[in-house]
Amino acid sequence: MTSDDIWDVVVVGAGPAGSSAALSALHERPDARVLLLDRSDFPRDKSCGDGVAPHVFDVLRSLGADETVRELQLHHRAVETLELSMGAQGVTRRMRRPALVVPRAQFDARLVDAAVGAGGILRRHRVRTVDTSPGGVLIDGTIRARVVVAADGAHSGVRRSIGLVLPPRMALGLRAYAPTPRSRAGRQVIRFGQDRQPSYAWAFDRGDGWSNVGYGEVLSDRLSTPSRALMVQRVEDLLPGSTSAAHSWLGHHLPLSSARWHQPAGRILLAGDAAGLINPLSGEGIYYAVATGACAGRVAALSATSPPEGQPADPGTAHREGVRRLLRGNLVSTAIAGRLVSKPLVLSAGLRASAADQKVFDDLVELALGPGRLTPRILRGLIRHGRQ
Missing domain, CATH: 3.30.70 (Alpha-Beta Plaits)
Incomplete structure (x- = not known):
């Protein structure tokens, strides 16, 4: 592989995880050669709840996509009220930070446009084979990359190519x-x-x-x-x-994610649904997608050159450490909470605690939509209201 026929970063899948990975790679190295591959043209529909938490926009701003964030917030009304209920019991409160509801056909297309505007190249292409070697990755026998980001969804073919299966839940x-x-x-x-x-x-x-x-x-x-x-x-x-x-x-x-998340060593980095990262408490996946996509893009851009001092030579190892630093506490907390809410008595206690205390409500929203954790305040509320 020579510098004339190889991409620094190839991102497979141009949804939120893939577009964020491309944005991140180009934010880290504006001169990087970044190729985005997706089997569909954009805009395209995607099954989703369309709720976009404010934490998503925090990540996008950090990648230099301020204009994209401004446009989305200008054209889509903020939703401040969240209503939760089970049977006759429920709570309705104002969220500490409002969310947006943006159809994925529009949201994904705007992120792709931002990635292309930053210097990425978008091609419609269905990936069929992925072969790795010590020097790089070969896709479908013709596309060569130093590092590949797998952002091709829950049924990721790239993930299967390195022998990984879906999470058990x-x-x-x-x-x-x-x-x-x-x-x-x-x-x-x-x-x-x-x-x-x-x-x-x-x-x-x-x-x-x-x-x-x-x-x-x-x-x-x-x-x-x-x-x-x-x-x-x-x-x-x-x-x-x-x-x-x-x-x-x-x-x-x-x-659904679990308390333990695995990223193999090597030149293929997993992000979003392809990494098995869906919040088991809420089913939310866009925050995980953009956050892990951003991590993968940064590592991929740095690993495509000579490793700087302090940067591990292996991209997979670096990405695994970065995601675990960001999400370890959250993944443990959501795994526990996801199991707890399967018990109606615990869910009822959570609704009562949220109705009684705005701060408990806020902590639960943070856990369900962003990088939050099971706080002592949540646990005290569950214990107190579980006795009622």
């Missing part, structure tokens, strides 16, 4: 768009199921008369995998009236 989600009733305007609404746990239906107001609505549940050996018809019915049961005018139903698998 998976969830299944189904999304649609439906008119926003007046009672749910300006809100993100989550209603937990009671007979199939853990599960919830959601309705996130986009601010344009439409909401992203859907249903998701953690798959288990106890219950059969829910059919599409059952999931649509669950949306209607938990959010009456949401399905009659709904359209664009689209399903997806979510590989």
